[in-house]
Amino acid sequence: MSHPFFDRHQALLQQATEAIEQRGYWSAYTEMPSPKVYGETANDDGKAAYEAHLGKPFALAQAATVGQAGKEASPYGFNLGITYPKADLDQLFAAIKTASPAWRKAGPEAWVGVSLEILQRLNQRSFEIAYAVMHTTGQAFMMSFQAGGPHAQDRGLEAVAYAWQEMRKIPKMAYWEKPQGKNEPLKMEKHYSVVPRGVGLVIGCCTFPTWNSYPGLFASLATGNAVVVKPHPGAILPLAITVKIAREVLEEAGFDPNIVTLAAHEQGDNTAVELATRPEIRLIDFTGSSQNGNWLERNAHQAQVFTEKSGVNQIIIDSTDDFKGMVRNIAFSLTLYSGQMCTAPQNIYIPKDGVDTPEGRVGFDQVVAAIGDSIAKLTSDPAKAVEVLGAIQNVGVLDRIDAARAIGEIVVDSKALAHPLFPDARIRTPLLVKVSEVDESKIMQEFFGPISFGIATDSTAHSIALAEKGARDHGALTLSVYSSSAAVIADARSAAEDAGVALSINLTGAVFVNQSAAFSDFHGTGANPAANASLSDAAFVANRFRVVQSRAHV
Amino acid sequence: MSHPFFDRHQALLQQATEAIEQRGYWSAYTEMPSPKVYGETANDDGKAAYEAHLGKPFALAQAATVGQAGKEASPYGFNLGITYPKADLDQLFAAIKTASPAWRKAGPEAWVGVSLEILQRLNQRSFEIAYAVMHTTGQAFMMSFQAGGPHAQDRGLEAVAYAWQEMRKIPKMAYWEKPQGKNEPLKMEKHYSVVPRGVGLVIGCCTFPTWNSYPGLFASLATGNAVVVKPHPGAILPLAITVKIAREVLEEAGFDPNIVTLAAHEQGDNTAVELATRPEIRLIDFTGSSQNGNWLERNAHQAQVFTEKSGVNQIIIDSTDDFKGMVRNIAFSLTLYSGQMCTAPQNIYIPKDGVDTPEGRVGFDQVVAAIGDSIAKLTSDPAKAVEVLGAIQNVGVLDRIDAARAIGEIVVDSKALAHPLFPDARIRTPLLVKVSEVDESKIMQEFFGPISFGIATDSTAHSIALAEKGARDHGALTLSVYSSSAAVIADARSAAEDAGVALSINLTGAVFVNQSAAFSDFHGTGANPAANASLSDAAFVANRFRVVQSRAHV
Incomplete structure (x- = not known):
């Protein structure tokens, strides 16, 4: 039997049903908190x-x-x-x-x-x-x-x-x-x-x-x-x-x-x-x-x-056509909501011999340092930083930051920031730790929060193998790869399919691996331990x- | 990518995909062992x-x-x-x-x-x-x-x-x-x-x-x-x-x-x-x-x-426009493959005051006796009977026949029949037992095999309640109701929906509750303990x- 509410939303339902089949960009609800859409007093009223x-x-x-x-x-x-x-x-x-x-x-x-x-x-x-x-x-x-x-x-x-x-x-x-x-x-x-x-x-x-x-x-x-x-x-x-x-x-x-x-x-x-x-x-x-x-x-x-x-979300860095864009993109992904997203990356695999860029080969240490610098820059102005970082949901996150410091060499440390409006807010910048030797017992566990590891691998093949095994054994919602080589991307895609994890390729702009768009991106595959659906x-x-x-x- | 075998069967796949949506009668493979379809020598070759x-x-x-x-x-x-x-x-x-x-x-x-x-x-x-x-x-x-x-x-x-x-x-x-x-x-x-x-x-x-x-x-x-x-x-x-x-x-x-x-x-x-x-x-x-x-x-x-x-499959008898057809249909369902079908009925609920028929009210004892007579008739000629009964798959079934005899009064006993071609075949006719007092601890368990119970209930409402509880608690793949009353059928349908069991209504002809047709009948609902899918x-x-x-x- 029909129902008045069903009739009222027929057109929306029709659009949504088409959207899940086509999976291009579509959204039913305006994402900008705009007075034009939500009403001039919407913010004040909502607050x-x-x-x-x-x-x-x-x-x-x-x-x-x-x-x-x-x-x-x-x-x-x-x-x-x-x-x-x-x-x-x-x-x-x-x-x-x-x-x-x-x-x-x-x-x-x-x-x-x-x-x-x-x-x-x-x-x-x-x-x-x-x-x-x-x-x-x-x-x-x-x-x-x-x-x-x-x-x-x-x-x-x-x-x-x-x-x-x-x-x-x-x-x-x-x-x-x-x-x-x-x-x-x-x-x-x-x-x-x-x-x-x-x-x-x-x-x-x-x-x-x-x-x-x-x-x-x-x-x-x-x-x-x-x-x-x-x-x-x-x-x-x-x-x-x-x-x-x-x-x-x-x-x-x-x-x-x-x-x-x-x-x-x-x-x-x-x-x-x-x-x-x-x-x-x-x-x-x-x-x-x-x-x-x-x-x-x-x-x-x-x-x-x-x-x-x-899960343990991972990034494979092989090479890039846009080193600065890559570094910025990764740093933002690590900083956004202090890494407290189930899709935020944690393990960043970089060949110990470095990566090819348009400016020539960049060594492992330099890549990690560049990401660290970018995090530092992003969080240098507290007033702006807190609008990206948000606050730390619970003190368990702080304990994990402490534990993660011991995993390797600290590249940028996590530090408290003062929120201009909320003096008692629990704000922390991201911790980035450099790991020179792969020890799966240390890195293959989730450190939920603003915690990431720049990890030296033997080669990109090693990075891909680690990422596949990590996703398969410990679960992952996201995997990201940076490479100028079609062959490497094909290998990463094959590994992602084998491990059942969604892959983002060469994100250097304003799309971040953490983001998952309804009607287009499947969030979780249900094919690895991070989710059964x-x-x-x-x-x-x-x-x-x-x-x-x-x-x-x- | 396309595949030669996919191309070869495209038309069939198209038909099958339409069939599961429409759920009318459709079949891809001829069910009659006809030489015209399968070839003149198909039987001999297959044998x-x-x-x-x-x-x-x-x-x-x-x-x-x-x-x-x-x-x-x-x-x-x-x-x-x-x-x-x-x-x-x-x-x-x-x-x-x-x-x-x-x-x-x-x-x-x-x-x-x-x-x-x-x-x-x-x-x-x-x-x-x-x-x-x-x-x-x-x-x-x-x-x-x-x-x-x-x-x-x-x-x-x-x-x-x-x-x-x-x-x-x-x-x-x-x-x-x-x-x-x-x-x-x-x-x-x-x-x-x-x-x-x-x-x-x-x-x-x-x-x-x-x-x-x-x-x-x-x-x-x-x-x-x-x-x-x-x-x-x-x-x-x-x-x-x-x-x-x-x-x-x-x-x-x-x-x-x-x-x-x-x-x-x-x-x-x-x-x-x-x-x-x-x-x-x-x-x-x-x-x-x-x-x-x-x-x-x-x-x-x-x-x-x-x-x-x-599971425990059940039949509710309230009233009928075709007493003979009903009795024949039920007797055949009980006899077919000696009740060794997951869809075969077991518990037959009949009001102790009897049921209305075009020939007047028929008492509980008479209804059970009529089903027993019909079974006896169906199995009276061994050569014909074995083509319906088949043989008993394993001796566990024989043990259950023995156990079931003790549940109530035997209306027709199970007996061994001689197969004209296979002298050592394990052939048994159905056992029908009359149960005058409902004792759920006895009747609410599966007696897989040629075993059924004619059970006296207080009323059709009691029968429906028993059937609903039985399906819900013990599982059922089929439920059958006989009634000339639209209200009773509506109640039975509601009970079937609540208990998650498929309902057959007034089967008096050549369709039996045991039968489930691909592309039309969902076999099992997944909504009661008899199946999770x-x-x-x-x-x-x-x-x-x-x-x-x-x-x-x-």
Whole structure:
């Protein structure tokens, strides 16, 4: 059956469905925080809306509330002072069970229509969400707006488009007529119903609470499942706002809002494990550590588990036509959000004999030094630097910086910077360490944060072999290669295909290996230990619903 | 790149791809063993080819052979005397590793082309395979031919069509141009490669070695994976012939034949567990017991696991417009291949107050008695009966018949019949037991074989509730309802959707609940414990390959 929200967003859905097939540039939601697009007062209104949340219980009237939880602190140096409804899980799932039958029966057009309306409302609230993302993750404002707002919404829309593409392939009915030689044919009418798996659980992370959660949230919701959103205790607010908006739209559409619920909790309790192993949970979308992700894959047997975990992202430098461009590009990739991106590079492989450039051969030491200089330059003016670096999300990152210093010789050290607006902000510049001898036990582990290693290899062939093995054994979301040789690029591509990691080639301009564009770039391949799924593809959605048929003679 | 085999079967692939979308009647391979279609001498030639396998080592020159294994016995009462290459697993996987790179790089058109050519050759060998299926599974000849030959091939083709449909959606490349306001746009070219997961393992069963194996085998092969086929020790021959044909086609197409290998073994060893937990195995397709299937789902963490397991199929009798037709239809479903079908009904729920028919109300006892009479009639002439019953695959079935006798009052007992051609054949007629009081601990378990229960319920509502709970908790592949009431049918449909089981309504003619037609009926929903996947849908294929992209500026 059709649904008003489905009709309202038909054109958008059509465009999104074409975009995932063509995979050229396309975006539904404007990434620039422009007053012309979002309204002259959008920034002020959004900031005020964000500030209105501070220092009080978050206004979310949700079933099964038995208390309050929440101790978020801004990486910019103050406590948010917000608490959230704490749910009794048995009561929560009872409420979800009550809400589910009407939602299940509403069918794909209603599920997709409601999902698209939620995305539309999220887009309108992009400034408020941006400030919420900024003060939970530590991202600078521009990234908070783009990655936390329109880019996350694009990723959500992408998942809805995939879900719709798969569901619309199932015919509502079929007429089946089997010839019987000279006898009357057998004639049947068959009906096919798309049914959801049950309840989806979305486990958010503390660095990209919306970008990494929206694909799973909308993939499950658009296929008729109820969704429980469990934010990381350090980044609840952006997802609390998201859940509240989803509930408002559900209610407007005539559904019980408990189809989307928030399961906020504080660090150190057992909420994630309790939720993940409940029999009602049939889908889990997780972003976080390999340890937790692997646990879910091995223990949440009752659910389909989609994970994005740790990895070691790598750069292979063989040669370049644009040494300065290369160095600048890499330095920016290392500096952006202090390396706290799952796509940020860590290991940079450079032949010990150096690399060919238009200016002649540049030695290993010089290449590493040039990247170090570029980082230093990028971070020399604190006021500008903090707009790239953002703040350090949690103190665990600081511990890793300390540990990484011991891996080799420090080329540029990580240092604290003062934020002009937030005196207590936790700001650190990137650490770059030079490693003259490859020791896989040291470099083949994720140092999440502003940490990278310039590593001397025997040759580019050695670099490629290391990168392939690293991605295959330890996981990777990105691989980058710099070379003027078509043969080297072909080898790198072959290694990337073997190890199942996305490859960026000769990025010297304004595209960075960290960036992954919805509707064009598959984020994660699902083919190495860093992720068991890709954002988004058919496999990400096709198993979130099932088809139940009935047949009768006509 | 295009491939000659792909070009050869283009039209067929096109038809199959349309068929899975429309889901009306369509079949690629003729189900009647007609001399006009298969050739005047096809039966004699096939029988001779089957007989030529008997009493000697099976002619399969395969890497890593270190001995011979195989002790198959025909349920028709004689030993096949065939042995098969026994593989050293380390050597086998080394050979597969050598074979894989060229296969991986060949791409979707080659994978699909080779798969379609294998299916074509399998079709030509349908008679030989039919005799092989008959004398391993115990199926009567007609079922062996149809289900073991063309219907299995149709299910294989269906999986190839789904694989192709998903792979062709991935563009080979995309041009990405992102506007940058007044500046030059960012321009990139992106390439997308479909890469296989690795090696697939197909674990066959002893009752439908080809029908249940071909979907997984062809889904994995058509998405670029190598495939190890591990037949049930009791039904090796049909899959050995299949593997041999696959290897011939691979070799003709210029590939290393070790892309498809046989892992034959004898009962009681650890081959299945060793194979299933090898790191190279990234896909597992399993048909068999819940115990083994659940073990795989919980322990083969390195692989995507697709299972079809045990279940309790059920019939709800509320009322009927055609009592005789209903009774005949049910009796035939219970008799066909001695109930040794994963789709065969077991529990028949009838209100204790009886059911309405055009001839008036018929009491519970009378309904059960009528089904019993119909079974007795169907099996009264041994020569005709054996062509429906086939033979009992293994003695475990006989033990279950004994156990089932104690569940209630015997309406018709199972008895041995003499086969006119095979004096030592293990033939048994169906057992029908009347159960006057519902005891879930007794009836809610699978009694695989010619065993069914006529169960008195309080009402049709009680029957529907039992059926829903049974399917949900214990799994079911089929559910059947008989009712003249639209309201009852709506309730049954709702229960079927809630429990995730396919529903057949008022089957009184020549379609039986056991039958599942490729391209139209989804076999299994993946939504209850009887199976975690469906044959076939997008979810069955979409995660067997991954996409690895590369991007560079233009």
